[in-house]
Amino acid sequence: MISRLPALAILACLVVPAIAQDKSDTAKPKEVVTYKDHVSPILRKHCGNCHNPDKATSDFNVMTYQTLMAGGSSGEAIAAGSPDSSRLYKAVAHIEEPFMPPKAPKIPEADLAVIKKWIELGAPETSVSAAKNATRKVDLDLASVSTGKPDVPPMPENLPEVSLPPTKRPHPVTALAASPWAPLVAVAGHERVLLYNTDDLKLIGVLPFPERIPHVLKFSRDGKRLLAAGGRGADVGKAVLFDVTSGKRITEIGDETDSVLAADISPNQKWVALGGPNKLVKIFSTETGELKHKIKKHTDWVTSIEFSPNGEMLASGDRNGGVYVWEPETGSILFTLGDHKEMITDMSWRADSQMLATASEDGRVILWYAEDGFPTRSMNAHTGPTPTPLPRGKIPGVLSVNYSRSGDFATVGRDLTARLWNNSGANQAAKFEGFTDIPSRVVFTHDGNRLIAGDFTGKLQVWSVKDKSLVGELTTNP
Amino acid sequence: MKLKIFPLVCFATLLTSSAVCIADAGTQLKVFPSEISLRGQGDRLTIAVQVVNDQGITRDVTGAVKLRVADAKLVGLDGQTLKPMADGETKLLVELGQLKAEVPVTVKEATASRDVSFRLDVMPIFMKSGxxxxxxxxxxxxxxxxxxxxxxxxxxxxxxxxxxxxxxxxIDVAVPEKSLVLEKATGEVDHTGGQVFTADSDDYRTMLRWIEAGAPDDKGDTPEPLGIELLPSKTVFAGKDQTQKTVVVARYSDGSVRDVTKLALFMTNNDAVVSIDKEGVAKGNNRGGAFVFARFNKFTVGSEVLVLPTDDKFVWPNTSETNFVDTLVFDKLKKLHMAPSELCDDETFLRRVSLDLIGLPPTREEYDRFVADTDKDKRAKLIDQLLDREEFVDIWSMKWGELLRIRAVNNQPQYGRDAKAMWSYAGWVHEQMAANRPLNEFVADLVVGNGSNIKQPTSNLYTANERLTPQKTAEDFAQIFLGTRIQCSQCHNHPFDRWTLDDYYGFASFFAGVNMKRGVEGREVVVYNNNANNTVEHPVNGRKMKPKFLGGDAPDVEGQDPRVSLAKWLTSPDNAAFAQTMSNIIWSHFFGRGIVEPVDDVRISNPPSNKELLEALGQKLAGYGFDKKKLIRDICNSRTYQLSAATNPTNELDEAYFSHGYVRRLQAEVLLDTITRITGTEDRFQSSPQGTRAVQIYAGNVTNFFLTTFGRAPRESACSCEVNKEANLSQALHLVNGDTITLKVAGSRLIPSLIAAKQPPEKIVEELYILALSRKPTVDETAKLVDLINQELEDPTRVDKLAGLRAQLDQAYRRLEDQAKSLKAEYEKLKEDGQEAEALGNLEKQITTTEKQLAEARARQAGNVPLMVYGDILWGLFNSTEFAFNH
Known part of the structure; x- marks a missing residue:
């Protein structure tokens, strides 16, 4: 027998909202203001830069409900039910000093009203009160991850249509990555990632990145997944893991209060490491998004991160020139590599995990031996003339370095050149010119036959490594 | 400078940077700027208009005037803002009632648009927004x-x-409004510096347009600003809370003139008198004079604002002027509605000028002579006499010793400051002063100083610093001889003055080749110049800077000692900065305050309190061939110098315009010498011959407790602040209790000789007053003191008591006293115990003997009691403010 109840229930559900809308002036709908849905975004936007788990000014973190309600070194911030007794409300409404946010105008009245209402309603966390943090888990099929050459080189197929009009000007190339096994290169654009075929230099498709600017692009070592990390300066940052074939977002890692500037996914894809202006190296579990290690050692922004191909080491570099090598499993330190004096712009592990190349604004590329961290070679990679005179004694900085599978490596620098070096770095095999503005990123294609370098104007030049000739161009703004 | 009045004639004058038209007798309409040039489609200029009446009072009428452009096709008007429409020349016609004015307007390239330039448009925003x-x-x-x-x-x-x-x-060239620099500046995203401008502001729009253009760099031919003007250059408010809109125009190297009011920073040097807001509107607060400044690019420029009371019914008193000093000082006072005080009396003048010119008070004879003199020119004659005194030379040798930092540092002969060298140096300076060497020649000799620090004393100009570097030498040099502190611009452009890094390093290059090497004997160093080395490196980009005069040209000094050229430039009669600095130093000696104060802090944001006076003094000094005696003569003869320190209601708050005599504490050396001279005692100073007065001490490190406490300059730095004339507790305590006065009064023959001469109390009191204060005591003072003296001296018990006090200085006496005391105590005890008469009698005898001895001792001292009483009076005089201050 078909119960009439479900039908009636459904009908009721359909009717009730309608009734509620008709009689909106006589029967006020129950107001629902929760931390999770309404208050968290406001606090995050106006307060998150200081009151986040990393910086935690005054020991006060507003990014989770528990820590918000727990308060900070001045005591509790929220007195549920009474905005006028709530220190947080009094601070943001400029009723009592210190006025928050400091040195800035009061937050919009609408936001203040939401906070006030929320406190009045008892400061609930979610609409279903006291919901536990749902542990999310993504199935990545990690058991089947291998780093050897796959049977089918992963290429994007049937990417969903994306309508992202080109910007008036191309964005500079902030990130560039080549698939290790397929003729595929990912190029960072404005709020998007572009995928090009490196054989025919045609655009395959576009992955939207509404988080703003991708500063990092890294293919997983099996070429099946693409990690894009970046964000909006002083506001939000995260890493997004895409499935290369379908173009779908598998998961998102991290919830930073500033753009992510350095990231990588481990060869076994169990971990994603992130770094940025908070000077921390964070290692997350890819599957659960949980923070496994928070490493506090760098003294300036973390600007470069890369796992070794064998997955045993994680290297990170910062804006001061400091480089550390960690054991990803435990988060403990293996080496401190302190030779660079200025920002680490890029790093690249050699395929055999024996050598780490770091590039720096001090003009040098240093090749570190992975067994003991000894700098086997330190070279001034770019010594040509620069478009504007440099202060005396300054060597043009190196902005990117990339090993090919054969052990040769390429660099680009502020002297507007790209250079190809043999394995030991002793000899320069080629020099490529023709940049009109500073080249910012360089990669080899999967087979090492082509070299792609992108510059500040958003243009990428593609050369044949064998005959050193220009074979084509790509753009961040097709 | 008075403008002649031509009724019904309108003319624009370029000289005063304002277009002026006079219709009524005295009232003028002034438009700023005086000529307008518009160039390029985006150029805008907003005018300011003042009405000036015959009293010099100004009123802001910018909003009230009627504006019309003669040829409206060329220029469009939006309120008081002009914008270009078509090329050509026309006039802006300004009307306020009967008053009219005209401003010529030139329009060029009216339809040409200029791209947003990083240097012209974006950089000023960084400065203005902080x-x-x-x-x-x-x-x-x-x-x-x-x-x-x-x-x-x-x-x-x-x-x-x-x-x-x-x-x-x-920056985000793809989607410019998403640039981090804009999102932070508007507070869209978190910015520790807070919100800097809003999204609807001009500054935001300028930066956005620049990023939209691809954030291009300038092509290298960007015009540079050559200078700015803050107009109106003179404002006189009548009453409180009056406002005046200002305009800042910048002149560029391509000839264009730009209204940069919206890009300038505004400051005031005295908020209590005038304040100025971010838009450049000045507001008068309390009565007085002040300066408002505008800052743009590397330029700072100031304009004077006076605030006068409206209800004072001020009338300038009928007062005479002796010379140009008075004319210029009184000009300023007239504008400020301040009446100068009366002329000081003869006694005051005598003391003041003696202390100032020879560092000593007048003697009794000098006093009697001067007071009795009926010659109407006696003051001028006294000045001439004092100028020729040896002590005058000592004073100026000391002053130069302070400026040149003559200070001996032993045990470090490699630095060239051994005492032997300093003796040589101080001796040379004294010789020059004694010969009244023209200041420019004196300084020129120092600048090219070379050779042994012992045999060629002028080389010691370069041994002053522990380490001889071009930078430190340049800084000291500029501070001493040009009165300006360029130290700030060693690392960046000077924040409040005109000096840039380029100026600093260009000037330091003059000293790039100066070196020292060891001499023949251990304490000797030799200064020499390496003519091949005459550049220093600019820190920003390592450019080799060739020598360039501060605020002047770069001379050709290849292969020569550039200091020769430097000396010539510095001491040229055309170098107003040098002449004015020297004049200012001289002026500040006589007034306690320079026209620019401090005297070594000349900068745009520290303007002279009377610019015309300073300029005139500089010109006069140069005209006199830098003979400082002649200038000093002018100054001391002026009425201004001789004004009484008593104020009147209009000038009681004045501390900068010389409307009355300023009360100033005597410099440490002069104070000590005065006390020494009056008491007829002598000081002994380390490494100095007997009879050396404090002002004659050759080196800064030689001092004593008194001098240090009263602020003697240690001569460790070139700063004028080393001579400290501030009062503090240590000084007061030292005068009250310290050795100096006690010993000098006790050791003085002055009072004994007066007593021996059997002078009556009134006469002695008079003598002490005249010696210490250069005046006779008033009737009241005399009466009170004579009463006091008689009370003390004519009462035998009192004399005895005082004698006892005096006798107590002797240890033997004190022992006797203790003995007497213990004897008496024993006696009482024995009496209580009921001892026999014999024992008691013995004690009585002992007591009597002791007391007799005590009385005899006191009687011996009785002769000293008058010394004590008069000594105390002298002590009282020395501790009075009237004594320690020049007034």
Missing amino acids: CNTGSCHGAARGKDGFHLSLFGYDPAGDYYKLTRQLVGRR
Whole structure:
């Protein structure tokens, strides 16, 4: 027998909202203001830069409900039910000093009203009160991850249509990555990632990145997944893991209060490491998004991160020139590599995990031996003339370095050149010119036959490594 | 400068930077700027208009005037803002009632649009919004890694950091409004520096347009600003809370003139008198004079604002003027509605001028002679006499010793400051002063100083610093001889003055070749110049800077000692800065305050309190061939110098315009010498011959407790602040209780001789007053003191008591007293115990003997009691403010 109840229930559900809308002036709908849905975004936007788990000014973190309600070194911030007794409300409404946010105008009245209402309603966390943090888990099929050459080189197929009009000007190339096994290169654009075929230099498709600017692009070592990390300066940052074939977002890692500037996914894809202006190296579990290690050692922004191909080491570099090598499993330190004096712009592990190349604004590329961290070679990679005179004694900085599978490596620098070096770095095999503005990123294609370098104007030049000739161009703004 | 009045004639005068038209007798309509040139489609200029009445009072009528353009096709008007429409020349006609004025307007390239320029448009925003100040991104390490050059001294570097230091971070050329620099500035995203401007502001729009154009760099031919003007240059408010809109115009190297009011920073040097807001509207507060400043690019410029009371019914008193000093000082006082005080009396003048010219008070004879003299020119004659005194030479040798830092540092002969060298140096300076050597020649000799620090004393100009570096030498040099502190511009453009890094290093180059080497004997060093080395490196880009005069040209000094050229430039009669600095130093000696104060802090944001006076003094000194005696003669003869220190209601608050005599504490050396001279005692100073007065001490390190406490200059730095005339507790305590006065009064023959001469109390009191204060005591003072003296001296018990006090200075006496006391105590005890008469009798005898001895001792001292009483009176005089201050 078909119960009439479900039908009636459904009908009721359909009717009730309608009734509620008709009689909106006589029967006020129950107001629902929760931390999770309404208050968290406001606090995050106006307060998150200081009151986040990393910086935690005054020991006060507003990014989770528990820590918000727990308060900070001045005591509790929220007195549920009474905005006028709530220190947080009094601070943001400029009723009592210190006025928050400091040195800035009061937050919009609408936001203040939401906070006030929320406190009045008892400061609930979610609409279903006291919901536990749902542990999310993504199935990545990690058991089947291998780093050897796959049977089918992963290429994007049937990417969903994306309508992202080109910007008036191309964005500079902030990130560039080549698939290790397929003729595929990912190029960072404005709020998007572009995928090009490196054989025919045609655009395959576009992955939207509404988080703003991708500063990092890294293919997983099996070429099946693409990690894009970046964000909006002083506001939000995260890493997004895409499935290369379908173009779908598998998961998102991290919830930073500033753009992510350095990231990588481990060869076994169990971990994603992130770094940025908070000077921390964070290692997350890819599957659960949980923070496994928070490493506090760098003294300036973390600007470069890369796992070794064998997955045993994680290297990170910062804006001061400091480089550390960690054991990803435990988060403990293996080496401190302190030779660079200025920002680490890029790093690249050699395929055999024996050598780490770091590039720096001090003009040098240093090749570190992975067994003991000894700098086997330190070279001034770019010594040509620069478009504007440099202060005396300054060597043009190196902005990117990339090993090919054969052990040769390429660099680009502020002297507007790209250079190809043999394995030991002793000899320069080629020099490529023709940049009109500073080249910012360089990669080899999967087979090492082509070299792609992108510059500040958003243009990428593609050369044949064998005959050193220009074979084509790509753009961040097709 | 008075304008003649031509009724019904309108004319624009370029000289005063304002277009003026006079219709009524005295009232003028002034439009600023005086000529307008518009260039390019985006150019805008907003005028300011003042009405000036015959009293010099100004009123802001910018909003009230009627404006019309003669040829409306060329220029469009939006309120008081002009914008170009078509090329050509026309006039702006300004009307207020009967008053009219005309301003010529030139329009060029009316339809040409100029791209937003990084240097012309974006850099000023960084300065005006405070981005590149020292507390924000202009700090040595910037903020969170974003560093802008402090006040924009390195536009090329700033461009690189903003656009290409971190690719894709700070600006977004693809979607410009999403640039981090804009989102932070508007507070869209978190910015520790707070909200800097709003999204609807001109500054935001300018930066957005620049990023939309692709954030281009300038092509290298960007015109540079050559200077700015803050108009109106003179404002006189009548009453409180009056306002005046100002206009800031910048002149560029391509000839264009730009209204940069919206890009300038505004400051005041005295908020209590005048304040100025961010838009450049000045507001008068309390009565007085002040300056408002505008700052743009590397220029700071000031305009004077006076605030006068409206209800004072001021009438200038009928007062005479002796010379140009008075004319110029009184000119200023007239504008400020301040009446000068009366002329000081003869006694005051005598003391004042003696202390100032020879550092000693007048003797009794000098006093009697001067007071009795009926010659109407006696003051002028006295000045002439004092100028020729030896002690006058000592004073100026001391002053130069302070400026040149003559200070012996033993045990470090390699630095050239051994006492032997300093004796030589001080001796040379004294010789020059004694010969009344013209100041420019004296200084020129020093500048080219070479050779042994012992045998060629002028070389000691270069041994003053522990380490001889071009930078330190240049800083001291500029501070001493040009009165300006360029130290700030060693690392960045000077924040409040005109000096840039280029100026600093160009000037330091003059000393790049100066070196020292060891001499023949251990304490000797030899200064020499390496003519091949005459450049220093600019810190920003390592450019080799060739010698360039401070605020002047770069002379050709290849292969020569550039200091020769420097000496010539510095001491040329045409170098107003040098002549004015020397004049200002001289002036400040006689008034306790320079016309620019401090005398070594000449800068745009520290303007002279009377610019015309300072200029005239400089010109006069140069005209006299730098003979300082002649200038000093002028100064001392002026009525201004001889004004009484008593104020009147109109000038009681004045501390800068010389409307009355300023009360100033005597300098340490002069104070000590005065006490010594009056008491007829002598001081002994280390390494100095007997009879040396404090002002004659050759080196700064030789001092004593008195001198140090009263602020003697240690001569460790070139700063004028070393001579400290501030009062403090240590000084007061030392005068009250300290050795100096006690010993000098006790050791003095003055009072004994007066007593021996059997002078009556009134006469002795009179003598003490005249010696200490250069005046006779008043009837009241005499009466009170004579009463006191008689009370003390004519009462035998009192004399005995005082004698006892005096006798107590002797240890033997005190022992006797103790003995007497204990004897008496024993006696009482024995009496109580009921002892026999014999024992008691013995004790009685002992007591009597002791007391007799005590009385005899006291009687011996009785003769000293008058000494004590008069000594105390002298002590009282020495401790009075009237004594320690020149008034």
